[in-house]
Amino acid sequence: MTTTVATTSIRTEERASLLGRVLGSPLARLIARRILIATPLLLAISILVFAMLEAIPGDPARNQAGMDATEEQVEAVRKQMGLDRPAVERYLTWLGGFVTGNLGRSSVSEQPVTSLLAERMPVTIELVALAFLVSLAIAIPVALLAARKPGGVFDRVVMVISMTLLAVPNYVMALLLVLVFAVTLRSLPAIGYVSLDDGLLANLRSVTLPVLALAIPLACFYARFLRGDLVEQMNSADYVETARAKGVTPWKVLWGHAFRNSSFGLLTLVGLNIGGLVGGTVIVEQIFSMPGLGVLMLQGVMSRDTAVVQICVFIFAAVAVLANLVVDVMYAVLDPRIRYGHR
């Protein structure tokens, strides 16, 4: 009996000690610090977005009601949109609701914002996640092959193609992809989204073109960046020389040594790009008629639906902040030289 109590007591102490170590670790402190910094940042963003919506010229109620609406009808719309209350009161109401988990209703459709988000977020998350995977899946092998023989035919072709594609805006890319794959080849749908519930293949067919529209410019960017960094590492880094001197094959040096170092830079880029990529979904979702967060936000902006726009922008901003936090954490995990907690 005494032994059992003692054992339990030791385990509890061990757990407490482990928890203490985790919480007190540099990584945990880093995460806590970043979250603390992010909170006022996100608050500031929410205020800024609200102010910007207020500053858009024109009367949103009149906009919503139409030109032939009577003044009474315009006032009714104003009331329905909540615009008859002072701006500060409306912001504080939104903030209070946000903190308590009540995001309110769309002032246009009257639907609960939470249900709108629940419908739309999976679409955007799928698009962004696949776009990243596809862009990296293209960029890494292409960059490795190009860096293997800098100035070679493959390298030159890749550089020219990637520069060309980088110059194409994603909405033009989207239309070109539709022209080739939907209109000419008729192999993929031009618009629409098929939910995963309706089958994986159908879902993947429906997202292929929008994912490519997002991923191709990113892949070009990553490939060019990674190729440049790899070539620099291969030409000047001491550890590369050492590896070569040890008789390690060029491919192994490239893949096993140089790429590992270059991946940190790539990781930074990926983190920085997340905000831009999520922003890119606004246009791409619109072109491909995808029922995602981007389209929801655009519709919200057009109709000055504050409740919807506020939360959409907040989510976009939070994703960008979170992405950078994840990159920092991954740095700390991957690179033992980095000791954030001791700085």
Added chain:
Amino acid sequence: MTRSAKGGRSAKRLIGTLAVVSGLAMAATGCVSGGGDGGSSGAAGDPTPGGELTVLLDSGFAGGWATGLDPATSNTTGANLAQNSAIFGGLFTLEPDGDGGGEIVPNQAEAYSWSDDGLTLTITLRDGITFTDGTPLNAEAVVWNWIRALNSGSTGTPRLQLDETIPAPDLGDEFMTSLWEALPADVDREAVERHLGAIQATDELTVTMTLTAVNGALINGFPTSSFNLIASPTAYAATTPEEFSLNPVGAGPFVVESNKMSERLELTKNPDYFKPGLPYLDAINFQSVAGDQVAYQTLLAGQGDVIEGLSSVPLITEATNNPDVEVHLGAPTSPYVVQLNTRVAPFDDIRAREAIYYATDFEAINEGLFKGEGEMSQTFTASGGLFYEPEVDGYRTYDLDKAKALVEELGGLTVTLGTTDIVTARSVITALQTQWAEAGIDVTINAEPLGDVITRFINGDWQSLLQTAGAWDPSVGIGVGVRFGSTSPFSGTPLPEGAASAQEALQNGLQTELDVLLNEAVATNDEDERKAKYLEIATYISDQAYAPFGMAFSPAQVIRKGVHGPGLDDPIPALSVNQGVLYDRVWVASGQ
């Protein structure tokens, strides 16, 4: 009157802002002849039942239904003609008259009549029509819907001068409970009671509406108004307002299968539709798409069969030359107009306005920008509109010498010319700037977002604005009153004498001579009298040099070969912005 055409509007209409964008959008539609066979339904053979159709609608206008499809609460009734026609059918429809024009025809209504004094409208409903939930579409249902529309804040509700002195009849507890539950919690109950006196069900199939002033445009306005759309009160009571807004129940040719707001609406055939053998189609889908380019590519990719209101010039040219599609335009109803703000300098001086008339050569712009295919107009409507007059006596046409002389007499003329930021509208104001400069007018042009233009109108902070004016009936929607009535926020005509603002004029019941004419034009049910009044109005606007008019265009229907129906290959004039399509009679040729 069907003609194949191409044209151009790159308008992206903001949801709910019907007028500015819609007008410019339509006006920007250049008509170019050629291509397609322009086949009418008559040449297409006998209608074939069956099949499914996907209609592509611009997300910026007809493809936006963010406020839902409940007629009483939707703010996009005028834009969502296609969806509403399919779900509700309508008491009245605007039908093609076979000569490019249109005529209002009772649909779910069997007939209508006006009392001798023109103040009481009596509508008789067809017997035996049921909603898709099986309940009857009767007079009581019409009253329920109209009272809801009047008291729920929808901007699709017509402006009515109801006689509110008539006592409301005893309608029974069941009806009143159903009605109160369907109205906003803070509704003005006394107003509802007054409305119930003016609008009454006199028997199972007869509804009367009593007005205090004759309204000759009331019936013509039905197809774009929420009053035309009768929903099932029983179905409403059985669900939540939000759910009903998503899945409304009407007595139209189709039933809502699924609805993703402003994205995709899927409908299936109503097997109990009141017209035998109709609808022809088994199912119809409305897909919202991001503009003309996406719509056209989607059509070519086989994911759509119809584009309502395609407007980009290059795309319509492309479509006209594509053997797989047809392009059809209706007769136009809304010409370009340069509104001049007479309330501020320099256009408070008629000589400055005259100089603009004489310096403006819309025919040259029509040739240069639209290949001469626009239809020139000297008034607020075009050949597709009711009461159209091709020429107005005394209209000041292009005369550079006169323009120069007037500018010299004025000691120079400096003006700003604005418009909504749409590609074609920008091109037109650039051309106008060049023309006006030749007359010695110093012009600053400015294309701004729609919100800014509306703000300018409301604040009176503008000198001249390129807009479009008109509707099928000039007094419906964004008609002549919106552009030229002195108390309209979107007008630059003089305020009534003694009024410092439109609000003051309204409060004191002050009117201008033009206001009186505008009111008189709707204060009669006699079409000939109305026509004469509108000619007087056109002449008055011309004489006072309030606004030079230009070319008018019609929205284009682009359809896959083998698709037929009224409003598609058998054009109907645009009611205000887009054409109505009578989807119960749309069919797809077998094998297409």
